Amino acid sequence: MITVEGLNKSYGANHVLRDVGFTVDAGELLAVRGRSGSGKTTLLNLIGGLDAPSSGRVVMGSWEVTSLGPAELQRMRRETVGFVFQSFGLIPVLSAAENVGVPLRLTRTPARAREERVRLLLAMVGLADHARQRPYELSGGQQQRVAIARALARSPQVLIADEPTGQLDSETAQSIMQLIRAVVRDQGVTAVVATHDPLLVRQADRVIELRDGAVR
């Protein structure tokens, strides 16, 4: 599903990724581990088409990510990838349901179909009874569940999560990881998760470790 070949990324003199290569099969959960500053976020951004490498190649399904122009990249991200971040990134003035519905509004999904999909997604992440609450009325773990539901709204083939449990206590972190594991198993999603959480790494099908920007 994902092929990464000879990926290099420099910011000025800072060579952040060095000849990174690996593959992820469809339906697999890949953990990318490594210390702070090892290049995990940079790698995820390159895979998801949020940034361009200095050299090398990323292929995701039928998309040759690293040779797409801006308009095609946007389409690829919309159709193929769901993103989850450490800081949840929910819109504070919107309810849980409205946050999950945002990607569906952007693609002009009709209201009834959107509401139905949002209901299903909130039930899937265990928040059927919290649809009308705003992010500040939810715990960190619940906010991350909303963010995961939002990332899955358009049924992406790939889920990219950058330290999804980084702001959570260990018990909550474990439940979020189990949710991601279940999503990969039940929805056939392929997931790439950056983490330094050993519990999370244990749930992965495949693990790569970045050290100073290279796979070890």
Ligand SMILES: Nc1ncnc2c1ncn2[C@@H]1O[C@H](COP(=O)(O)OP(=O)(O)OP(=O)(O)O)[C@@H](O)[C@H]1O
């Ligand atoms: N936009 C940027 N401009 C310049 N340098 C950057 C930029 N983004 C990242 N870097 C540098 O790249 C290196 C790797 O950063 P990156 O965020 O990918 O690491 P990380 O493993 O995700 O770390 P963390 O776990 O702290 O998020 C760091 O030295 C960082 O300073």
